[in-house]
Amino acid sequence: AQSVAQPEDQVNVAEGNPLTVKCTYSVSGNPYLFWYVQYPNRGLQFLLKYITGDNLVKGSYGFEAEFNKSQTSFHLKKPSALVSDSALYFCAVRGAYEKLTFGTGTRLTIIP
Amino acid sequence: NAGVTQTPKFRVLKTGQSMTLLCAQDMNHEYMYWYRQDPGMGLRLIHYSVGEGTTAKGEVPDGYNVSRLKKQNFLLGLESAAPSQTSVYFCASTSRLAGAYEQYFGPGTRLTVT
Secondary structure (H helix, E strand, C coil), X not given: CCEEECCCXXXXXXXXXXXXXXXXXXXXXXXXXXXXXXXXXXXXXXXXXXCCCCCEEECHHHCEEEEECCCCEEEEEECCCCHHHCEEEEEEEECHHHCEEEXXXXXXXXXX | CCCEEEECCEEEECCCCCEEEEEEECCCCCEEEEEEEXXXXXXXXXXXXXXXXXXXXXXXXXXXXXXXXXXXXXEEEECCCCHHHCEEEEEEEECCCCCCCCCEECCCEEEEEC
């Protein structure tokens, strides 16, 4: 069975510093990986995806993610954090019929 | 376009009561999904549908039923609510066209069962 793991429940970063939110995956075959963001009392919003090709994927709001096959990781990154980036972030892997298996989520807090 | 909408936004039920959550999408998507979100557990798939008239079980289907009578609507039913079904429920949809992949989510329904 496929799965993703987000090892950190909470990540705190000072405004202006780079941020990383970690995700590792376990799948058979080539992984299709996603990052979603959830702001308070809202649904999930798509940030970016890795399907194939370049290991560095760029997405919305200045976020990017690095796919590393040897480490089975797909970490979310941003060079300079904003207070407005504070939210709940989910990593997910695609299965049959586009079903998504989500990680448990990482709460990102940007400290002014 | 409204995208994905969910009705109601909030609901409080007593144990044993029944209710139906409605999801509607106006993007002509073939695939639709119901997830539940619980603290520390991420989102878990309850049921999904790959087209009008078809439904299938996800990871946590027990205690729920679904129907997809129209392409744009996906209903989630609780026949006899239990406190363990207290959760936030999200509906999502996506296209089966190659290269689509992204799921679009509704705003959620917060359900409390007392």
